[in-house]
Amino acid sequence: MRQFTAVVNPSAGGAGGAAALLALARLLREAGADLRTEYSRSLDHAREVARTAGEQGRVVLAVGGDGIAGCVGGALSGTGATLGLVPAGRGNDFARALGLDPDPAALSRTLLHGDPRPVDTIEVESAVHDRTVVLGSVYAGVDALANRHANRARVLRGSASYYAGGLRAVAAWRTAHYRVTVDGEEHPHAGYTVVAANSGYYGSGRLIAPDARVDDGLLDVVMIRQAPRRLFFTLMNELRTGGHVHRPEVRVLRGREIRIAADRDVPYGTDGEVEAVLPVTARVLPGALRVLC
Template sequence: MRQFTAVVNPTAGGSTGAAALLQVARLLREAGAGLETEYSRSLSHAQDLARRAGEQGRVVLAVGGDGMAGGIGGALSGTGTVLGLVPAGRGNDFARALRLPPGAADLARVLLENEPRQVDTIEVESAVHPRTVVLGSVYAGVDALANRHANQARVLRGAASYYAGGLRAVTSWRPASYRVTVDGEEHLHRGYTVVAANSAYYGSGRIIAPAARVDDGVLDVVMIREAPRRLFFALMNELKTGSHIDRPEVEILTGREIRIEADRPVPYGADGEVEAVLPVTARVRPGDLAVLA
Protein backbone atom coordinates (compact mmCIF):
# COMPACT_ATOMS: atom_id res chain seq x y z
CA MET A 1 0.00 0.00 0.00
CA ARG A 2 1.33 3.42 -0.94
CA GLN A 3 2.69 5.82 1.65
CA PHE A 4 1.85 9.47 0.95
CA THR A 5 3.13 12.83 2.15
CA ALA A 6 0.72 15.66 1.36
CA VAL A 7 2.41 19.06 1.03
CA VAL A 8 -0.30 21.68 1.44
CA ASN A 9 -0.41 25.29 0.35
CA PRO A 10 -2.78 26.54 3.08
CA THR A 11 -3.71 29.65 1.08
CA ALA A 12 -4.50 27.92 -2.24
CA GLY A 13 -7.76 28.92 -3.89
CA GLY A 14 -8.52 31.41 -1.13
CA SER A 15 -7.52 29.23 1.85
CA THR A 16 -9.16 26.02 0.58
CA GLY A 17 -5.99 23.94 0.31
CA ALA A 18 -6.45 22.07 3.59
CA ALA A 19 -10.19 21.66 3.00
CA ALA A 20 -9.58 20.08 -0.41
CA LEU A 21 -7.38 17.42 1.18
CA LEU A 22 -9.75 16.36 3.97
CA GLN A 23 -12.09 14.09 2.06
CA VAL A 24 -9.36 12.57 -0.10
CA ALA A 25 -7.23 11.96 3.01
CA ARG A 26 -10.07 10.12 4.73
CA LEU A 27 -10.54 7.83 1.73
CA LEU A 28 -6.82 7.11 1.44
CA ARG A 29 -6.59 6.19 5.12
CA GLU A 30 -9.73 4.06 5.00
CA ALA A 31 -8.12 2.08 2.17
CA GLY A 32 -5.10 1.40 4.38
CA ALA A 33 -2.65 3.91 2.89
CA GLY A 34 -0.31 5.89 5.12
CA LEU A 35 -0.63 9.66 4.94
CA GLU A 36 1.40 12.42 6.53
CA THR A 37 0.50 16.08 6.07
CA GLU A 38 2.96 18.97 5.90
CA TYR A 39 1.95 22.65 5.64
CA SER A 40 4.25 24.87 3.62
CA ARG A 41 5.30 28.39 4.56
CA SER A 42 6.50 29.21 1.05
CA LEU A 43 7.09 27.53 -2.29
CA SER A 44 10.75 26.88 -1.48
CA HIS A 45 9.71 25.34 1.85
CA ALA A 46 7.19 23.15 0.00
CA GLN A 47 9.94 22.00 -2.36
CA ASP A 48 12.19 21.09 0.56
CA LEU A 49 9.38 19.10 2.20
CA ALA A 50 8.69 17.30 -1.08
CA ARG A 51 12.34 16.37 -1.64
CA ARG A 52 12.65 15.04 1.91
CA ALA A 53 9.53 12.90 1.50
CA GLY A 54 10.77 11.60 -1.83
CA GLU A 55 14.08 10.57 -0.30
CA GLN A 56 12.06 8.44 2.11
CA GLY A 57 10.38 6.66 -0.81
CA ARG A 58 6.99 8.28 -0.25
CA VAL A 59 4.53 9.47 -2.90
CA VAL A 60 4.30 13.28 -2.70
CA LEU A 61 0.87 14.91 -2.99
CA ALA A 62 0.95 18.55 -4.08
CA VAL A 63 -2.15 20.16 -2.57
CA GLY A 64 -2.78 23.55 -4.16
CA GLY A 65 -2.90 25.21 -7.55
CA ASP A 66 -0.64 25.27 -10.57
CA GLY A 67 2.10 27.15 -8.75
CA MET A 68 2.26 24.43 -6.10
CA ALA A 69 2.04 21.61 -8.67
CA GLY A 70 4.72 23.19 -10.85
CA GLY A 71 7.02 24.08 -7.98
CA ILE A 72 6.88 20.63 -6.37
CA GLY A 73 6.85 18.79 -9.70
CA GLY A 74 9.86 20.79 -10.80
CA ALA A 75 11.71 19.97 -7.59
CA LEU A 76 11.00 16.25 -8.07
CA SER A 77 11.83 16.18 -11.79
CA GLY A 78 14.58 13.67 -12.45
CA THR A 79 14.51 12.19 -8.94
CA GLY A 80 12.26 9.19 -9.55
CA THR A 81 9.82 10.30 -6.83
CA VAL A 82 6.15 9.83 -7.74
CA LEU A 83 3.92 12.92 -7.68
CA GLY A 84 0.18 13.07 -7.11
CA LEU A 85 -2.03 16.16 -7.29
CA VAL A 86 -4.93 17.26 -5.12
CA PRO A 87 -6.17 20.31 -7.08
CA ALA A 88 -7.08 23.22 -4.81
CA GLY A 89 -6.14 26.38 -6.69
CA ARG A 90 -7.77 28.87 -9.01
CA GLY A 91 -6.43 27.38 -12.23
CA ASN A 92 -5.61 23.67 -11.74
CA ASP A 93 -4.50 23.50 -15.37
CA PHE A 94 -1.93 20.73 -15.03
CA ALA A 95 -4.54 18.61 -13.28
CA ARG A 96 -6.70 19.13 -16.38
CA ALA A 97 -3.85 18.02 -18.61
CA LEU A 98 -3.56 14.83 -16.54
CA ARG A 99 -7.36 14.38 -16.79
CA LEU A 100 -7.71 14.02 -13.05
CA PRO A 101 -11.33 13.46 -11.95
CA PRO A 102 -12.98 16.24 -9.89
CA GLY A 103 -14.66 14.04 -7.28
CA ALA A 104 -12.81 12.97 -4.13
CA ALA A 105 -13.71 9.27 -4.48
CA ASP A 106 -12.46 9.04 -8.08
CA LEU A 107 -9.33 11.04 -7.30
CA ALA A 108 -8.53 8.80 -4.31
CA ARG A 109 -8.91 5.76 -6.57
CA VAL A 110 -6.41 7.24 -9.04
CA LEU A 111 -3.92 7.93 -6.24
CA LEU A 112 -4.31 4.45 -4.76
CA GLU A 113 -4.51 2.25 -7.85
CA ASN A 114 -3.11 3.88 -11.00
CA GLU A 115 0.42 3.16 -12.15
CA PRO A 116 2.76 6.16 -12.43
CA ARG A 117 2.99 7.78 -15.84
CA GLN A 118 6.15 9.51 -17.08
CA VAL A 119 5.57 13.08 -18.26
CA ASP A 120 7.78 15.85 -19.60
CA THR A 121 8.87 18.90 -17.64
CA ILE A 122 10.29 22.27 -18.73
CA GLU A 123 13.68 23.59 -17.66
CA VAL A 124 13.54 27.40 -17.57
CA GLU A 125 16.68 29.52 -17.67
CA SER A 126 17.03 33.30 -17.42
CA ALA A 127 19.23 35.86 -15.72
CA VAL A 128 16.92 35.98 -12.70
CA HIS A 129 16.23 32.23 -12.59
CA PRO A 130 19.42 30.36 -13.60
CA ARG A 131 17.60 27.02 -13.49
CA THR A 132 13.94 26.44 -12.66
CA VAL A 133 11.87 23.42 -13.66
CA VAL A 134 8.11 23.78 -14.21
CA LEU A 135 5.33 21.62 -15.63
CA GLY A 136 2.79 23.52 -17.72
CA SER A 137 4.06 26.42 -19.82
CA VAL A 138 6.27 29.47 -20.14
CA TYR A 139 4.43 32.55 -21.48
CA ALA A 140 5.96 35.89 -22.44
CA GLY A 141 3.84 38.93 -23.04
CA VAL A 142 0.35 40.12 -22.29
CA ASP A 143 -0.63 36.82 -20.63
CA ALA A 144 2.20 37.14 -18.11
CA LEU A 145 0.81 40.57 -17.19
CA ALA A 146 -2.72 39.13 -17.06
CA ASN A 147 -1.58 36.38 -14.71
CA ARG A 148 -0.01 38.96 -12.41
CA HIS A 149 -3.31 40.87 -12.28
CA ALA A 150 -5.21 37.61 -11.61
CA ASN A 151 -2.89 36.71 -8.73
CA GLN A 152 -3.50 40.13 -7.20
CA ALA A 153 -7.30 39.79 -7.42
CA ARG A 154 -9.01 39.88 -4.03
CA VAL A 155 -12.66 39.37 -5.01
CA LEU A 156 -12.77 37.30 -8.20
CA ARG A 157 -11.74 33.63 -8.20
CA GLY A 158 -11.01 30.95 -10.78
CA ALA A 159 -11.59 31.67 -14.47
CA ALA A 160 -13.24 35.02 -13.67
CA SER A 161 -10.02 36.37 -12.13
CA TYR A 162 -8.02 35.35 -15.21
CA TYR A 163 -10.55 36.84 -17.61
CA ALA A 164 -10.64 40.14 -15.69
CA GLY A 165 -6.85 40.13 -15.52
CA GLY A 166 -6.69 39.56 -19.27
CA LEU A 167 -9.01 42.47 -20.02
CA ARG A 168 -6.97 44.76 -17.78
CA ALA A 169 -3.69 43.67 -19.38
CA VAL A 170 -4.86 43.99 -23.00
CA THR A 171 -6.10 47.56 -22.54
CA SER A 172 -2.58 48.74 -21.65
CA TRP A 173 -0.46 46.37 -23.76
CA ARG A 174 1.72 47.54 -26.62
CA PRO A 175 2.82 44.86 -29.12
CA ALA A 176 6.44 43.84 -28.75
CA SER A 177 8.99 42.69 -31.32
CA TYR A 178 10.17 39.18 -30.43
CA ARG A 179 13.01 37.01 -31.64
CA VAL A 180 12.03 33.38 -31.07
CA THR A 181 14.66 30.72 -31.67
CA VAL A 182 13.27 27.18 -31.94
CA ASP A 183 15.90 24.43 -32.04
CA GLY A 184 18.39 26.88 -33.53
CA GLU A 185 16.05 28.39 -36.15
CA GLU A 186 15.23 32.07 -35.66
CA HIS A 187 11.71 33.47 -36.11
CA LEU A 188 10.88 37.19 -35.95
CA HIS A 189 7.48 37.96 -34.48
CA ARG A 190 5.66 41.12 -33.51
CA GLY A 191 2.62 40.77 -31.34
CA TYR A 192 1.04 40.01 -28.01
CA THR A 193 2.62 36.85 -26.70
CA VAL A 194 4.80 33.79 -27.17
CA VAL A 195 3.93 30.63 -25.22
CA ALA A 196 6.10 27.52 -24.91
CA ALA A 197 3.55 24.91 -23.82
CA ASN A 198 4.01 21.45 -22.37
CA SER A 199 0.31 21.32 -21.42
CA ALA A 200 -2.63 22.34 -23.58
CA TYR A 201 -4.10 24.48 -20.78
CA TYR A 202 -3.31 27.71 -19.01
CA GLY A 203 -5.22 30.60 -17.39
CA SER A 204 -7.83 28.39 -15.67
CA GLY A 205 -8.90 26.06 -18.47
CA ARG A 206 -8.05 28.14 -21.53
CA ILE A 207 -6.78 25.86 -24.32
CA ILE A 208 -3.77 27.80 -25.51
CA ALA A 209 -2.09 24.86 -27.32
CA PRO A 210 -4.69 22.23 -28.26
CA ALA A 211 -2.14 19.78 -29.71
CA ALA A 212 0.27 19.95 -26.77
CA ARG A 213 0.79 16.69 -24.88
CA VAL A 214 2.64 16.28 -21.61
CA ASP A 215 4.48 13.17 -22.80
CA ASP A 216 5.41 13.85 -26.46
CA GLY A 217 8.95 15.12 -25.85
CA VAL A 218 8.42 18.55 -27.45
CA LEU A 219 7.02 21.96 -26.56
CA ASP A 220 4.31 23.63 -28.64
CA VAL A 221 5.21 27.26 -29.37
CA VAL A 222 2.16 29.50 -29.82
CA MET A 223 2.75 33.01 -31.17
CA ILE A 224 -0.11 35.54 -31.39
CA ARG A 225 0.69 38.38 -33.77
CA GLU A 226 -0.22 42.05 -33.54
CA ALA A 227 -3.93 42.63 -34.19
CA PRO A 228 -6.61 45.23 -33.41
CA ARG A 229 -7.67 45.04 -29.77
CA ARG A 230 -11.23 44.03 -30.67
CA LEU A 231 -9.80 41.02 -32.54
CA PHE A 232 -7.62 40.10 -29.58
CA PHE A 233 -10.68 40.13 -27.31
CA ALA A 234 -12.30 37.69 -29.75
CA LEU A 235 -9.16 35.54 -29.58
CA MET A 236 -9.42 35.52 -25.78
CA ASN A 237 -12.94 34.09 -26.06
CA GLU A 238 -11.77 31.47 -28.56
CA LEU A 239 -9.21 30.19 -26.05
CA LYS A 240 -12.13 28.48 -24.31
CA THR A 241 -12.30 25.96 -27.18
CA GLY A 242 -8.88 26.27 -28.81
CA SER A 243 -10.39 27.56 -32.05
CA HIS A 244 -8.02 30.57 -32.02
CA ILE A 245 -5.39 28.40 -33.74
CA ASP A 246 -7.37 28.66 -37.00
CA ARG A 247 -6.80 32.41 -37.22
CA PRO A 248 -4.00 33.76 -39.46
CA GLU A 249 -2.71 35.85 -36.52
CA VAL A 250 -1.73 32.66 -34.68
CA GLU A 251 1.37 30.66 -35.59
CA ILE A 252 2.33 27.36 -33.96
CA LEU A 253 5.73 25.66 -34.01
CA THR A 254 7.18 22.72 -32.06
CA GLY A 255 10.65 22.21 -30.65
CA ARG A 256 12.77 20.98 -27.80
CA GLU A 257 14.57 24.24 -26.95
CA ILE A 258 13.00 27.68 -27.29
CA ARG A 259 14.76 31.00 -26.70
CA ILE A 260 12.49 34.07 -26.41
CA GLU A 261 13.87 37.60 -26.63
CA ALA A 262 12.21 40.99 -27.15
CA ASP A 263 12.99 44.60 -27.97
CA ARG A 264 12.00 45.78 -24.50
CA PRO A 265 11.70 44.29 -20.97
CA VAL A 266 8.70 42.04 -21.68
CA PRO A 267 7.47 40.06 -18.64
CA TYR A 268 7.32 36.29 -18.68
CA GLY A 269 5.74 33.79 -16.32
CA ALA A 270 5.69 30.03 -15.76
CA ASP A 271 3.01 27.92 -14.04
CA GLY A 272 1.54 31.00 -12.38
CA GLU A 273 4.53 31.53 -10.08
CA VAL A 274 7.81 32.36 -11.77
CA GLU A 275 7.88 36.04 -12.75
CA ALA A 276 10.73 37.85 -14.50
CA VAL A 277 11.51 39.60 -17.80
CA LEU A 278 12.89 38.33 -21.09
CA PRO A 279 15.12 36.86 -22.38
CA VAL A 280 14.30 33.30 -21.32
CA THR A 281 15.14 29.82 -22.57
CA ALA A 282 12.77 26.86 -22.16
CA ARG A 283 13.97 23.27 -22.70
CA VAL A 284 11.86 20.15 -22.59
CA ARG A 285 12.99 17.35 -20.26
CA PRO A 286 11.32 14.27 -21.78
CA GLY A 287 9.73 11.77 -19.40
CA ASP A 288 11.45 13.31 -16.40
CA LEU A 289 8.64 13.12 -13.84
CA ALA A 290 6.46 10.23 -12.64
CA VAL A 291 2.86 11.24 -11.90
CA LEU A 292 -0.36 9.52 -10.89
CA ALA A 293 -2.85 10.44 -13.59
Protein backbone atom coordinates in the same frame (compact mmCIF):
# COMPACT_ATOMS: atom_id res chain seq x y z
CA MET B 1 -0.02 0.13 0.39
CA ARG B 2 1.35 3.48 -0.72
CA GLN B 3 2.68 6.07 1.67
CA PHE B 4 1.89 9.73 0.97
CA THR B 5 3.23 13.11 1.99
CA ALA B 6 0.86 15.95 1.14
CA VAL B 7 2.48 19.34 0.50
CA VAL B 8 -0.33 21.84 0.98
CA ASN B 9 -0.56 25.42 -0.24
CA PRO B 10 -2.81 26.77 2.55
CA SER B 11 -3.97 29.75 0.49
CA ALA B 12 -4.83 27.90 -2.73
CA GLY B 13 -8.06 28.98 -4.37
CA GLY B 14 -8.72 31.54 -1.68
CA ALA B 15 -10.37 28.97 0.60
CA GLY B 16 -7.36 26.88 1.52
CA GLY B 17 -5.85 23.78 0.02
CA ALA B 18 -6.38 22.04 3.34
CA ALA B 19 -10.14 21.97 2.78
CA ALA B 20 -9.72 19.99 -0.44
CA LEU B 21 -7.56 17.45 1.36
CA LEU B 22 -10.01 16.59 4.17
CA ALA B 23 -12.34 14.18 2.37
CA LEU B 24 -9.52 12.68 0.35
CA ALA B 25 -7.39 12.10 3.46
CA ARG B 26 -10.22 10.16 5.12
CA LEU B 27 -10.58 7.87 2.09
CA LEU B 28 -6.84 7.25 1.85
CA ARG B 29 -6.52 6.42 5.54
CA GLU B 30 -9.61 4.20 5.51
CA ALA B 31 -7.93 2.22 2.74
CA GLY B 32 -4.90 1.71 4.99
CA ALA B 33 -2.55 4.26 3.43
CA ASP B 34 -0.16 6.32 5.52
CA LEU B 35 -0.60 10.08 4.99
CA ARG B 36 1.51 12.89 6.40
CA THR B 37 0.63 16.54 5.82
CA GLU B 38 3.05 19.45 5.49
CA TYR B 39 1.94 23.07 5.02
CA SER B 40 4.23 25.05 2.75
CA ARG B 41 5.66 28.29 4.14
CA SER B 42 7.20 29.22 0.78
CA LEU B 43 7.99 27.65 -2.58
CA ASP B 44 11.51 26.83 -1.41
CA HIS B 45 10.10 25.12 1.67
CA ALA B 46 7.67 23.13 -0.50
CA ARG B 47 10.55 21.96 -2.73
CA GLU B 48 12.59 20.87 0.29
CA VAL B 49 9.70 18.90 1.79
CA ALA B 50 8.95 17.27 -1.57
CA ARG B 51 12.52 16.18 -2.19
CA THR B 52 12.88 14.73 1.30
CA ALA B 53 9.63 12.78 1.02
CA GLY B 54 10.56 11.52 -2.44
CA GLU B 55 13.94 10.30 -1.19
CA GLN B 56 12.06 8.30 1.47
CA GLY B 57 10.05 6.52 -1.24
CA ARG B 58 6.81 8.32 -0.43
CA VAL B 59 4.33 9.54 -3.03
CA VAL B 60 4.32 13.34 -2.86
CA LEU B 61 0.91 15.02 -3.19
CA ALA B 62 0.83 18.62 -4.41
CA VAL B 63 -2.30 20.11 -2.86
CA GLY B 64 -3.32 23.41 -4.43
CA GLY B 65 -3.19 24.96 -7.89
CA ASP B 66 -0.71 25.06 -10.72
CA GLY B 67 1.81 27.03 -8.67
CA ILE B 68 2.30 24.32 -6.05
CA ALA B 69 1.98 21.57 -8.68
CA GLY B 70 4.77 23.13 -10.74
CA CYS B 71 6.89 23.76 -7.68
CA VAL B 72 6.59 20.22 -6.27
CA GLY B 73 6.65 18.52 -9.65
CA GLY B 74 9.72 20.52 -10.65
CA ALA B 75 11.49 19.50 -7.45
CA LEU B 76 10.79 15.81 -8.17
CA SER B 77 11.67 15.99 -11.88
CA GLY B 78 14.51 13.62 -12.71
CA THR B 79 14.56 12.00 -9.25
CA GLY B 80 12.40 8.93 -9.94
CA ALA B 81 9.96 9.96 -7.21
CA THR B 82 6.20 9.86 -7.84
CA LEU B 83 3.87 12.86 -7.83
CA GLY B 84 0.15 12.95 -7.13
CA LEU B 85 -2.00 16.02 -7.74
CA VAL B 86 -4.87 17.22 -5.55
CA PRO B 87 -6.45 20.07 -7.57
CA ALA B 88 -7.44 22.88 -5.18
CA GLY B 89 -6.42 26.12 -6.85
CA ARG B 90 -7.83 28.67 -9.26
CA GLY B 91 -6.52 27.10 -12.44
CA ASN B 92 -5.62 23.41 -11.96
CA ASP B 93 -4.54 23.36 -15.59
CA PHE B 94 -1.94 20.59 -15.41
CA ALA B 95 -4.39 18.33 -13.60
CA ARG B 96 -6.92 19.15 -16.34
CA ALA B 97 -4.40 18.18 -19.04
CA LEU B 98 -3.93 14.82 -17.30
CA GLY B 99 -7.68 14.23 -17.17
CA LEU B 100 -7.76 14.00 -13.37
CA ASP B 101 -11.19 13.84 -11.74
CA PRO B 102 -11.14 16.13 -8.65
CA ASP B 103 -13.96 14.18 -6.97
CA PRO B 104 -12.43 12.75 -3.75
CA ALA B 105 -13.64 9.18 -4.36
CA ALA B 106 -12.32 9.08 -7.93
CA LEU B 107 -9.09 10.82 -6.97
CA SER B 108 -8.45 8.43 -4.08
CA ARG B 109 -8.77 5.45 -6.43
CA THR B 110 -6.24 7.01 -8.79
CA LEU B 111 -3.79 7.74 -5.99
CA LEU B 112 -4.16 4.32 -4.38
CA HIS B 113 -4.23 2.12 -7.47
CA GLY B 114 -3.18 4.16 -10.52
CA ASP B 115 0.03 3.44 -12.36
CA PRO B 116 2.65 6.19 -12.50
CA ARG B 117 2.82 7.76 -15.95
CA PRO B 118 6.03 9.39 -17.24
CA VAL B 119 5.43 12.98 -18.34
CA ASP B 120 7.67 15.73 -19.64
CA THR B 121 8.76 18.75 -17.62
CA ILE B 122 10.25 22.11 -18.63
CA GLU B 123 13.67 23.35 -17.58
CA VAL B 124 13.61 27.17 -17.41
CA GLU B 125 16.71 29.36 -17.45
CA SER B 126 17.04 33.14 -17.38
CA ALA B 127 19.62 35.74 -16.47
CA VAL B 128 17.74 36.91 -13.37
CA HIS B 129 16.40 33.62 -11.97
CA ASP B 130 18.12 30.42 -10.97
CA ARG B 131 17.41 27.38 -13.10
CA THR B 132 14.02 25.95 -12.26
CA VAL B 133 11.79 23.16 -13.55
CA VAL B 134 8.05 23.56 -14.10
CA LEU B 135 5.22 21.50 -15.58
CA GLY B 136 2.77 23.43 -17.71
CA SER B 137 4.11 26.32 -19.77
CA VAL B 138 6.28 29.40 -20.09
CA TYR B 139 4.37 32.43 -21.37
CA ALA B 140 5.82 35.81 -22.26
CA GLY B 141 3.69 38.85 -22.96
CA VAL B 142 0.20 40.08 -22.28
CA ASP B 143 -0.81 36.79 -20.61
CA ALA B 144 2.00 37.10 -18.06
CA LEU B 145 0.74 40.58 -17.27
CA ALA B 146 -2.82 39.25 -17.04
CA ASN B 147 -1.71 36.52 -14.64
CA ARG B 148 -0.04 39.13 -12.44
CA HIS B 149 -3.32 41.04 -12.25
CA ALA B 150 -5.22 37.80 -11.51
CA ASN B 151 -2.86 36.81 -8.69
CA ARG B 152 -3.39 40.20 -7.08
CA ALA B 153 -7.19 40.15 -7.42
CA ARG B 154 -8.96 40.48 -4.08
CA VAL B 155 -12.58 39.94 -5.12
CA LEU B 156 -12.72 37.78 -8.26
CA ARG B 157 -11.61 34.14 -8.21
CA GLY B 158 -11.01 31.34 -10.69
CA SER B 159 -11.69 31.99 -14.38
CA ALA B 160 -13.27 35.37 -13.63
CA SER B 161 -10.03 36.70 -12.15
CA TYR B 162 -8.06 35.59 -15.21
CA TYR B 163 -10.61 37.10 -17.61
CA ALA B 164 -10.67 40.41 -15.77
CA GLY B 165 -6.88 40.40 -15.60
CA GLY B 166 -6.75 39.75 -19.33
CA LEU B 167 -9.01 42.67 -20.14
CA ARG B 168 -6.89 44.98 -18.01
CA ALA B 169 -3.64 43.74 -19.54
CA VAL B 170 -4.79 43.98 -23.16
CA ALA B 171 -6.12 47.50 -22.68
CA ALA B 172 -2.65 48.71 -21.67
CA TRP B 173 -0.56 46.50 -23.98
CA ARG B 174 1.68 47.85 -26.72
CA THR B 175 3.15 45.57 -29.36
CA ALA B 176 6.37 43.81 -28.41
CA HIS B 177 8.98 42.76 -30.95
CA TYR B 178 10.22 39.27 -30.09
CA ARG B 179 13.10 37.09 -31.20
CA VAL B 180 11.90 33.50 -30.84
CA THR B 181 14.50 30.79 -31.43
CA VAL B 182 13.18 27.24 -31.80
CA ASP B 183 15.86 24.53 -31.91
CA GLY B 184 18.39 27.02 -33.24
CA GLU B 185 16.17 28.66 -35.89
CA GLU B 186 15.14 32.27 -35.22
CA HIS B 187 11.59 33.46 -35.89
CA PRO B 188 10.97 37.24 -35.61
CA HIS B 189 7.57 37.98 -34.11
CA ALA B 190 5.66 41.16 -33.27
CA GLY B 191 2.55 40.92 -31.17
CA TYR B 192 0.95 39.98 -27.89
CA THR B 193 2.55 36.82 -26.59
CA VAL B 194 4.73 33.75 -27.04
CA VAL B 195 3.83 30.56 -25.14
CA ALA B 196 6.03 27.46 -24.87
CA ALA B 197 3.49 24.85 -23.80
CA ASN B 198 3.94 21.37 -22.39
CA SER B 199 0.31 21.24 -21.23
CA GLY B 200 -2.40 22.43 -23.60
CA TYR B 201 -4.12 24.44 -20.87
CA TYR B 202 -3.28 27.64 -19.05
CA GLY B 203 -5.08 30.59 -17.46
CA SER B 204 -7.77 28.49 -15.72
CA GLY B 205 -8.94 26.20 -18.49
CA ARG B 206 -7.97 28.14 -21.60
CA LEU B 207 -6.82 25.78 -24.34
CA ILE B 208 -3.82 27.72 -25.59
CA ALA B 209 -2.14 24.77 -27.36
CA PRO B 210 -4.78 22.22 -28.40
CA ASP B 211 -2.27 19.74 -29.86
CA ALA B 212 0.22 19.87 -26.97
CA ARG B 213 0.89 16.56 -25.24
CA VAL B 214 2.63 16.14 -21.90
CA ASP B 215 4.52 13.04 -23.00
CA ASP B 216 5.69 13.69 -26.58
CA GLY B 217 9.09 15.21 -25.81
CA LEU B 218 8.19 18.50 -27.47
CA LEU B 219 6.94 21.96 -26.57
CA ASP B 220 4.23 23.64 -28.65
CA VAL B 221 5.17 27.28 -29.32
CA VAL B 222 2.09 29.49 -29.78
CA MET B 223 2.66 33.03 -31.04
CA ILE B 224 -0.17 35.57 -31.31
CA ARG B 225 0.92 38.43 -33.49
CA GLN B 226 -0.09 42.06 -33.77
CA ALA B 227 -3.82 42.58 -34.39
CA PRO B 228 -6.55 45.09 -33.49
CA ARG B 229 -7.57 44.87 -29.86
CA ARG B 230 -11.14 43.94 -30.76
CA LEU B 231 -9.80 40.89 -32.62
CA PHE B 232 -7.60 39.93 -29.67
CA PHE B 233 -10.68 39.91 -27.41
CA THR B 234 -12.28 37.52 -29.91
CA LEU B 235 -9.17 35.35 -29.74
CA MET B 236 -9.43 35.33 -25.94
CA ASN B 237 -12.93 33.88 -26.21
CA GLU B 238 -11.75 31.27 -28.70
CA LEU B 239 -9.18 30.05 -26.18
CA ARG B 240 -12.03 28.16 -24.52
CA THR B 241 -12.11 25.70 -27.42
CA GLY B 242 -8.69 26.12 -29.02
CA GLY B 243 -10.25 27.56 -32.15
CA HIS B 244 -7.84 30.51 -32.13
CA VAL B 245 -5.07 28.40 -33.70
CA HIS B 246 -6.91 28.46 -37.04
CA ARG B 247 -6.66 32.23 -37.35
CA PRO B 248 -3.88 33.76 -39.50
CA GLU B 249 -2.77 35.90 -36.53
CA VAL B 250 -1.72 32.74 -34.66
CA ARG B 251 1.36 30.71 -35.50
CA VAL B 252 2.24 27.37 -33.89
CA LEU B 253 5.69 25.77 -33.97
CA ARG B 254 7.12 22.78 -32.11
CA GLY B 255 10.55 22.17 -30.66
CA ARG B 256 12.70 20.97 -27.80
CA GLU B 257 14.45 24.20 -26.84
CA ILE B 258 12.90 27.64 -27.13
CA ARG B 259 14.57 30.96 -26.37
CA ILE B 260 12.38 34.04 -26.12
CA ALA B 261 13.82 37.56 -26.16
CA ALA B 262 12.31 40.97 -26.91
CA ASP B 263 13.14 44.59 -27.64
CA ARG B 264 11.97 45.76 -24.22
CA ASP B 265 11.24 44.43 -20.72
CA VAL B 266 8.45 41.97 -21.52
CA PRO B 267 7.20 39.98 -18.52
CA TYR B 268 7.10 36.20 -18.52
CA GLY B 269 5.60 33.65 -16.15
CA THR B 270 5.63 29.91 -15.49
CA ASP B 271 2.83 27.79 -14.03
CA GLY B 272 1.11 30.89 -12.65
CA GLU B 273 3.91 31.76 -10.24
CA VAL B 274 7.31 33.00 -11.44
CA GLU B 275 7.37 36.67 -12.43
CA ALA B 276 10.38 37.98 -14.35
CA VAL B 277 11.29 39.65 -17.65
CA LEU B 278 12.77 38.29 -20.87
CA PRO B 279 15.00 36.77 -22.10
CA VAL B 280 14.19 33.21 -21.05
CA THR B 281 15.00 29.73 -22.34
CA ALA B 282 12.60 26.78 -22.02
CA ARG B 283 13.93 23.26 -22.60
CA VAL B 284 11.83 20.08 -22.52
CA LEU B 285 12.93 17.22 -20.25
CA PRO B 286 11.28 14.13 -21.80
CA GLY B 287 9.65 11.68 -19.41
CA ALA B 288 11.38 13.26 -16.42
CA LEU B 289 8.51 12.95 -13.93
CA ARG B 290 6.28 10.09 -12.74
CA VAL B 291 2.70 11.16 -12.07
CA LEU B 292 -0.28 9.15 -10.81
CA CYS B 293 -3.11 9.71 -13.27
